[in-house]
Amino acid sequence: MENKFRAGVVQFDVECGRIEANLEKISGYLETLASEKVSLVVLPEMFSCSFDNENLKGHSKSTQKIIEKLSYFALDYRMAIAGTLPEQEEGLIFNTMVFIDTDGKIKGKYRKLHLFRLTGEHLYYTAGNKIVTVDSTLGRIGLMTCYDLRFPELARSLFLNGAQLIVISAQWPEHRKEHWEALVRARAIENQLFMVCSNRTGTEAGLAFPGLSMIADPMGKVIAHAGNTDSCAFAEINPDAVKDMRTLIPCITDRRVEVYG
Template identity: 35%
Template sequence: MMKKIALIQMDVAYGDPKVNFARVSKWVMDAASTGADIIVLPELWDTGYDLKRFDMLADREAKATTEFLSDLAEELNVVIVGGSVAEQADDGMKNTMLVVDANGELVHKYSKLHLFQLMDEHLHLVEGKDEADFELDGVPSAGFICYDIRFPEWIRKSAVNGAKVMYVVAEWPEPRIDHWRTLLQARAIENQCFVVACNRVGADPNNEFGGMSLVVDPWGEIVTEGGSDEKMVLTEIDLDKVDDVRQQIPIFRDRREERY
């Protein structure tokens, strides 16, 4: 099964949802015009890391953002892995991923589990309690946000549940961009799945972001990589490759769950 994927490696206007919604609308329309089946946005594309103003900027229960992405997806007949957005929930502020299918239906909502203290997330956000797993067009998938990839036990849980594609959205800083690439390759190799990862570019008042959005195949080979400039990164993946690799090296059959 072939899927054409577009990663929107965009800059984000700090604390300005109006500008960012307009940018995303154009990026998604441009991506759809290439024939992309799945369009992936970066983390916090609506506000950036303007955490101190989250209570003013965040979308209540992510309703308006969900409607925005759903309308785009239905109009353009594409799947949108909607990065993550600022959500105001009953229990606090959250960093939340939204996934909508080509019919405009919300198929997955996941709030970031691991909060990144170096960027003060723990001071402003509450962790999510959602599972990472979902299904897209019959394909078992999972979604993670940035810092989550440093926790292989969390990623492995989805692989054990059958995920063939791991979507990662991020605002990963440039100084640690080598970690980004290495961690994503490791997650792909150890879980024998595709990793589709979209990172923003540009800067905010406190950070410079590294881009390098990439797709990694189940062997750990980088299929495509985006560099450090604002751009759309396009590629195709053959999902049948997941089953082929898992048959060649049957790590899930050989796991010893009774020991770890």
């Protein structure tokens, strides 16, 4: 990252199986954030259809058209867009984050590495096997999804791959909301980078979702917060904050990899 820019997060009640309704909500938020000159927007996990797991193969047939629509918005608004939706390949379904750059082109796809067994994700989805950073027009950005947040090894790998900012799409429930904020801030602090994290609102399958989408800076300070209703928020991303923090406390230099094993 070389220049300052604005990053935003979107949160809404992702309606299970209702692709058009969800896309209509998203288009409204993108327009709002574009009016604020936001250059990067992160959407919730499975933003197109939520975890409508029994119908994933059908929903995945719409994925390419959805990506094309978002690419149009990205190019029109000069805005990078990231979020996850179902992707099918050779009969397997993946929870895939797509990163569309400000030129409307796909710069990277990341398949969720850590599937959440507590809600049976492993029964419907195939786990990814690659760590992904993208070299975007905004800088080098790492990609993560929801449960990945609990695995510091992944965020550290993105840091070591040169990421100065990590985006996260999530469906993180109300009753673990304390973990959400603590982990977002911890990943920012320990890797000295920005975290831009979107979480949904609403209820589904007996679970309530609090929103609480946020952006944390390399000090771990929350610099944007979307509250607990359908909304969006944004903050300025200053690459000097990453550089200054990594110079002040040079964790990458002081690591003792020969001891860690």
